[in-house]
Amino acid sequence: MIARRNVPQSEELWPEPPIGSPVTELLGGLAPAYSTPWGAAYCCNSLSWLRAIPDASIDLVLTSPPYALEFKKEYGNVAKAKYVEWLKPFGNEIHRILKPEGSFVLNIGGSYNQGSPTRSLYHFKALIMLCEEVGFHLAQECFWHNPAKLPSPAEWVTVRRQRVKDAVEYVWWLSKTPFPKANNRNVLNEYSADMKRLLKRGYKPKQRPSGHIITAKFGSDQGGAIPSSLIERGNNESNSEYIRACAEAGYKAHPARFPRALPEFFIKLLTDEGAIVLDPFAGSNMTGATAENLRRRWLAAEIKEPYLLASRVRFPSIARDRAKA
Numbered sequence: 001m002i003a004r005r006n007v008p009q010s011e012e013l014w015p016e017p018p019i020g021s022p023v024t025e026l027l028g029g030l031a032p033a034y035s036t037p038w039g040a041a042y043c044c045n046s047l048s049w050l051r052a053i054p055d056a057s058i059d060l061v062l063t064s065p066p067y068a069l070e071f072k073k074e075y076g077n078v079a080k081a082k083y084v085e086w087l088k089p090f091g092n093e094i095h096r097i098l099k100p101e102g103s104f105v106l107n108i109g110g111s112y113n114q115g116s117p118t119r120s121l122y123h124f125k126a127l128i129m130l131c132e133e134v135g136f137h138l139a140q141e142c143f144w145h146n147p148a149k150l151p152s153p154a155e156w157v158t159v160r161r162q163r164v165k166d167a168v169e170y171v172w173w174l175s176k177t178p179f180p181k182a183n184n185r186n187v188l189n190e191y192s193a194d195m196k197r198l199l200k201r202g203y204k205p206k207q208r209p210s211g212h213i214i215t216a217k218f219g220s221d222q223g224g225a226i227p228s229s230l231i232e233r234g235n236n237e238s239n240s241e242y243i244r245a246c247a248e249a250g251y252k253a254h255p256a257r258f259p260r261a262l263p264e265f266f267i268k269l270l271t272d273e274g275a276i277v278l279d280p281f282a283g284s285n286m287t288g289a290t291a292e293n294l295r296r297r298w299l300a301a302e303i304k305e306p307y308l309l310a311s312r313v314r315f316p317s318i319a320r321d322r323a324k325a
């Protein structure tokens with residue numbers, strides 16, 4: 001058990017009470033480690049937890065499981081040779097619990113083969129298994145560009161200088177049908193200065209040298225630029241609220257978090273307010289906190305109690321209750 005300490009309150013505004021019924025109803029009598037009006041987090045092996053969730057009840061599963069790394073993280077990593085076999089039962093359960101229009105967004109990093117400057121194919125094999133054996137469709141392969149990624153493995157990148165720095169991690173956007181719920185109008189970027197100028201001046205339809213015909217519609221304001229499949233954002237949030245709150249509360253921060261931008265992008269793209277978003281490898285519960293901020297309900301599972309306890313600092317209402325107790 002972790003000693004009771006003063007947990008700081010967040011300045012951030014927290015959403016109003018939720019739309020829809022409490023998510024805990026989906027798990028019957030199972031007691032969460034903590035809950036908010038919008039969601040609940042469970043400390044358990046998520047494979048058995050997923051099995052308790054009813055069929056076709058979840059809008060979006062968004063997660064980042066332990067990768068098959070050569071340099072293991074403190075929470076343990078599955079060996080490459082066993083990875084596909086390990087992931088498959090999770091994939092089967094996720095497919096079962098998703099609504100027909102639902103999506104499964106899987107963030108997975110690449111890795112080198114042991115003792116060799118060659119890349120493993122494990123994440124591609126995982127994708128093929130999920131599509132060809134479990135039955136998902138590949139809606140789109142997306143990428144998380146983390147400019148803060150360190151050069152590694154040192155042997156190939158900084159010592160022998162035979163490889164370059166990795167820039168992206170894969171984000172497989174999978175769906176239960178070829179037409180999952182999605183709306184890119186919810187994730188538009190601000191127009192570039194050039195585009196703003198063009199919108200002001202107007203655009204004459206013409207045929208590009210490539211043969212593409214650009215119609216007058218191109219010159220009309222659509223509310224913003226359609227984003228690409230490359231999500232750019234570092235995870236070096238050393239000054240973030242989470243890191244600061246963990247330090248003040250005496251918790252160890254989770255060592256492999258993804259940035260808020262990642263769940264935010266897919267939650268907005270793939271769900272409406274009130275939807276249920278689930279993360280079976282929750283870590284610091286960035287997914288749950290982001291979902292709640294966007295007025296979505298959430299469910300999370302994490303096997304390591306210290307990570308789940310620390311994740312409470314992301315929820316000001318819980319932090320406040322603890323501080324009062």
Ligand SMILES: C[S@@+](CC[C@H](N)C(=O)[O-])C[C@H]1O[C@@H](n2cnc3c(N)ncnc32)[C@H](O)[C@@H]1O
Pocket residue numbers: 044045046047063064065066067075254256257258259280281282283284285286287301302303304307
């Ligand atoms: C890459 S981390 C997830 C980090 C998370 N996306 C975040 O931003 O904080 C993977 C997590 O999965 C957890 N984990 C591994 N196997 C699990 C299992 N069978 N059930 C639940 N959690 C598990 C690990 O303890 C680890 O915290």
